Amino acid sequence: MEDTQEHFMDQEECNNSNKPSSSPYNSPFRSTRLHIQRSNVCSRAYFVVVMVFFHVYILNVIALLLYVHYNNGPGDLVSRDGASSVSVSDSESALTHPAPTSVELQDEDYSQSFSLPRLEGIRVGYVQQVSLLPDKTHEMKTLSLKPLLFEIPGFLSEEECRVVVQLAQLKGLMESQTPAPSQGQEDSNQPLLSLSTEEIFSLLDLNQDGLLQKYEIVSHSHSRDGTWLSPDSLRQILAGLETCPTGVLTLEDFRQVYNMSKGPGKQRSGKLWSRFKQRSKHTWLYQGLGSHHVLQTLRNRVISLTRLPSALVELSEPLQVIRYEHRDFSNAHHDSSPPHSETTCSHTRLAGNTSALAEVSCRYVTVLFYLNSVEDGGETTFPVADNRTYEEQALVQDGVDLTDTQETCGRGNLRIKPTAGTALLWYNHLSDGRGWMGELDEYSLHGDCPVRRGVKWVANSWVNVDPDHQMQAHYQRLVAQRNQAKSGMDEHYKPLSHSDLHQDL
Incomplete structure (x- = not known):
């Protein structure tokens, strides 16, 4: 019996040993371990897929950027970025050309800002120091505020004055286009031509x-x-x-x-336009490359004095030299013209495609040089300088015409005696409030008193500016393109030097 029980107990232990353990400690442990292993497998697979897609996306983006870069070029990218930060007018005026010249670079510099610097007069009699030469400082005195007029003594040396006069004599002087009638002729108030x-x-x-x-x-x-x-x-x-x-x-x-x-x-009033008279002789002196070094020096000095972009000064009119002999004069007049939609500036007329009623002079600044000292007479007069008001009708009072310098030169508000080397600077136009050229300053009316004894030599340096800044920028681009094309042709047809010819032979 005992043997039988022992046998069953041994058999049950044997059976239990062959079955998997179902103890409370082992069972939960094994099930939890299997669950963790399956979750790790899914997470790793998901991570691998995400990383593959992410790398593919990055590679596509890099490939797209490289494609755009090598097809459009770095210059296009820069220009597009810049276009978003400038206005339409600025972007049009800032167009670049291959191998730009120095003149073209100046065009781009000033056309983007559309600003014309102006000197400050402060008050009449105010003296300020200006640096025009490396080793010399000039004094600039304010003579009037209407117009804004300055006097700079010693602007030219005696030698420079002498050279300019000699160059004008070598070039040859011509009579003025509007000579005054001599004594005994018809009254000067009559028009030059009488047409019905x-x-x-x-x-x-x-x-x-x-x-x-x-x-x-x-x-x-x-x-x-x-x-x-x-x-x-x-x-x-x-x-x-x-x-x-x-x-x-x-x-x-x-x-x-x-x-x-x-x-x-x-x-x-019929006075300042159709009845303007002068009696003098004049000529024009080129100041660009290849001209006398004194003429180029004067032009650079004008750039420093006016603080205007060099391209404006370089593309302006040549230097006008005038000789006034005994009793020669010029009636009061304006150097520039009021802006009108029906007129076009003479210096930018080739840049415009529209017809205009007239071509007029557009002179933003006048810089006048006295090339000698006059013994008697020959003053530069500003009849209405610093007047409280300006009216053309008021220029004629009690039968006296203030624009007639032959008769009323001494009645002008301001008269400057010619002194060798002295320069005068005045603005012919007001500012438009946005930094560009505005309306004509009517107070800039001026003339030359008759020379009573001696000879008077003067030179005029005008800075031409179109009231339409876009037209001015367009004109400068055309000139730059023309100069570039000309330089290219000169380079293409450049004659062989002696050494080149010797090598070819």
């Missing part, structure tokens, strides 16, 4: 059909010297034509319009 209304109508009527069309009026835009029809009269005639219902002017219509254009206040 019918004759003017006939001159304007190109096809002689008895009707005046708009294109016929515009075609006479070159009549800007005031000898028979001024730009102001042309504007009045054009305005009358535009108000006519038929769009044309008959002789009777033209007579009414033309008579109105000659009325008071319609033609700059």
Whole structure:
């Protein structure tokens, strides 16, 4: 019996030993271990997939950037970034060209800012120091605020004055285009040409059909010297034509319009335009590359004095040298012209594609040099400098015309005696409030008193600026392109030097 029980107990232990353990300690441990292993396998697989996709995405982005870079080029990327930070006008004016010249670089520099620096007058009599030469400081004195006028003694040396006069004599001087009538001739208040209304109508009527069309009026835009029809009269005639219902002017219509254009206040009083007179001789001296070193030095000194972009000064008019002999003079006048939509500046006319009624001088700054000291007379007069108000009608009082320097030079508000080496600087235009050239400063009216004893030599350096800054920038780009093309042609057809020819042989 005992043997039987022992046998069963041994058999049960044997069976239990063959079965997996189901103890509370082992069972939970094994199940938990198997669950953790499966989770790690899923996490690792998910991580590998994500990393593969991430690397593929990064590689695609890098490939796309390389594709854009090598197809468009770094220059395009820079220009696109820059275009987002500038205005349309700035981006148009800042266009670059291959191998730009120094003139073109100056064009880009100033056209982006569209700013014309102006000197400060502070007050009449104020003296400020200006550095124009490496080893010398000049004093600049404010002579008036209306116009803004400065005097710089010692701007030129005696040697420089002598060289400029000699160069002008070698070039040859010509008579002024508007000489004054000599004594015994008709009164100077009479126009140079006397034409009837019918004759003017006939001159304007190109096809002689008895009707005046708009294109016929515009075609006479070159009549800007005031000898028979001024730009102001042309504007009045054009305005009358535009108000006519038929769009044309008959002789009777033209007579009414033309008579109105000659009325008071319609033609700059007839004094400052069609009756301006002067008696002198003058010539023009080129100041660019290849000119005398004194002329180039003066131009660079003007750049330093005015603080204007060098491209403006370099592309302006040549230096005008004038000789006033005994009793020579010039009536009071403006160096520049008021801006009008119907006119175009003479120096930028080639850059414009539109027709204008007249070409006018656009001179932002005048720098006048006295090349010698005059014994008696020859003063530069500013009749209305620092007046409280300016009215053209007020220039004629009690039959006395302040613009007639022959008779009333001594009555001007400001007169400067010519002294060798002294320079005068004045602004012919006001600022437009945005840093560019604005309206004509009517107080810049000036003239030259008659020379009573001796000879007077002066030189005028004008800085030409178009009131339309985009037109000015366009003009400078055209000049830069032309100079670049010319330099390329010169390089292409450059003659062989002696050494090159010897090597070829």
